[in-house]
Amino acid sequence: MNPHARFVVPITLLALVSACASAAPNPKPASQPSTWQPDGKAAPKPDEPKAEAAATPAALPKSDAAAGEAPKSAGAAVQTEAVVANVAGRPVYMSELLVQWMYSDSLQVLQQLDDLALGRLFLAEGTRLGVKIPPDLVTETSDRIIKAMEAEIARKNSQSQRPAMTLDKYVDTVLGLDPIRYRERLRDDALRQLLGERVMRAWLLAQPHANIRIIVVNSEDDMKSAQADLAAGTAFEDVARKRSKDPSAKDGGSITPIVKAETPLGKLAFETAVGSVGGPIHDSGAWLFLKIEERPDPIGGDWAVLGPAVEKNLQDRPVDNLEVKQWKTAMLQRYEVSFQPFLRIVGQGSN
Numbered sequence: 567m568n569p570h571a572r573f574v575v576p577i578t579l580l581a582l583v584s585a586c587a588s589a590a591p592n593p594k595p596a597s598q599p600s601t602w603q604p605d606g607k608a609a610p611k612p613d614e615p616k617a618e619a620a621a622t623p624a625a626l627p628k629s630d631a632a633a634g635e636a637p638k639s640a641g642a643a644v645q646t647e648a649v650v651a652n653v654a655g656r657p658v659y660m661s662e663l664l665v666q667w668m669y670s671d672s673l674q675v676l677q678q679l680d681d682l683a684l685g686r687l688f689l690a691e692g693t694r695l696g697v698k699i700p701p702d703l704v705t706e707t708s709d710r711i712i713k714a715m716e717a718e719i720a721r722k723n724s725q726s727q728r729p730a731m732t733l734d735k736y737v738d739t740v741l742g743l744d745p746i747r748y749r750e751r752l753r754d755d756a757l758r759q760l761l762g763e764r765v766m767r768a769w770l771l772a773q774p775h776a777n778i779r780i781i782v783v784n785s786e787d788d789m790k791s792a793q794a795d796l797a798a799g800t801a802f803e804d805v806a807r808k809r810s811k812d813p814s815a816k817d818g819g820s821i822t823p824i825v826k827a828e829t830p831l832g833k834l835a836f837e838t839a840v841g842s843v844g845g846p847i848h849d850s851g852a853w854l855f856l857k858i859e860e861r862p863d864p865i866g867g868d869w870a871v872l873g874p875a876v877e878k879n880l881q882d883r884p885v886d887n888l889e890v891k892q893w894k895t896a897m898l899q900r901y902e903v904s905f906q907p908f909l910r911i912v913g914q915g916s917n
Contacts (some may be wrong), residue, residue: 783809789846
């Protein structure tokens with residue numbers, strides 16, 4: 567696996583919020599400034615109002631800076647709202663732009679909002695744990711992101727037989743943005759990535775979890791074939807490479823550690839003895855076997871204790887989508903996340 571692979575968010579916070587409620591390109595989203603370090607304040611708790619706001623660095627963008635008066639109905643209180651344009655002597659307000667954008671591309675709008683919320687959760691957890699990220703690591707990651715973008719620009723220009731173009735020229739002439747500020751945002755994006763990887767892995771290592779391999783097949787016949795291979799003594803990882811339909815097949819079925827949870831996989835991972843094979847279980851239209859490689863003891867403590875273990879662990883395995891999903895589910899139990907203010911602005915939220 568590529569140790570520098572970036573995790574991709576497979577499920578939005580909005581979807582998880584909805585699920586919990588029922589059961590219980592554009593510029594990158596804002597993130598920590600590159601000089602951010604924990605301020606030592608106590609972690610925000612669900613019953614402490616405005617705790618997250620107290621932990622937000624001043625360098626993060628302030629919401630809704632007043633730039634004009636919003637339209638108001640008779641008898642309504644006067645409110646201020648950002649003006650994004652003036653046309654024929656009349657202002658165009660931020661809410662109008664958001665409504666327009668929402669109805670033309672709601673999936674992208676909600677993904678951008680989700681990214682902003684994810685960055686705030688990274689910040690809350692980073693502050694709670696006291697995460698420290700060396701500036702040199704931020705610079706290295708930022709430089710790698712920039713080099714990848716420059717390589718992609720060069721590839722596209724070569725395909726289109728256009729003249730070579732630097733990143734700064736591309737940002738200026740194609741995106742219409744300030745190259746200096748764009749590079750600052752890329753550095754912030756690098757810090758956001760590094761912070762996210764560390765708070766997610768710290769959470770995982772602090773939970774009861776099992777290191778496992780899996781075999782996933784789509785039919786009962788394939789399940790019986792895998793079962794026969796295992797009964798004949800074929801190594802679990804070899805059966806996974808031969809028969810599993812999961813992307814982990816190429817790695818012998820090795821996946822992100824599974825935390826103890828009230829899910830079929832989360833239960834089976836703790837009902838099966840270390841070194842043994844569990845299953846098959848039928849879940850989400852597929853048959854699944856797992857083998858328990860190890861159930862390490864959870865690691866407790868602040869970043870002074872967790873940090874070295876997290877850094878070593880990240881070198882062995884990058885964060886992937888399954889880990890992101892597990893972490894998000896846990897964070898929605900720890901922090902309040904609501905998109906209702908935005909949804910009300912665009913006429914979709916409840917009053």
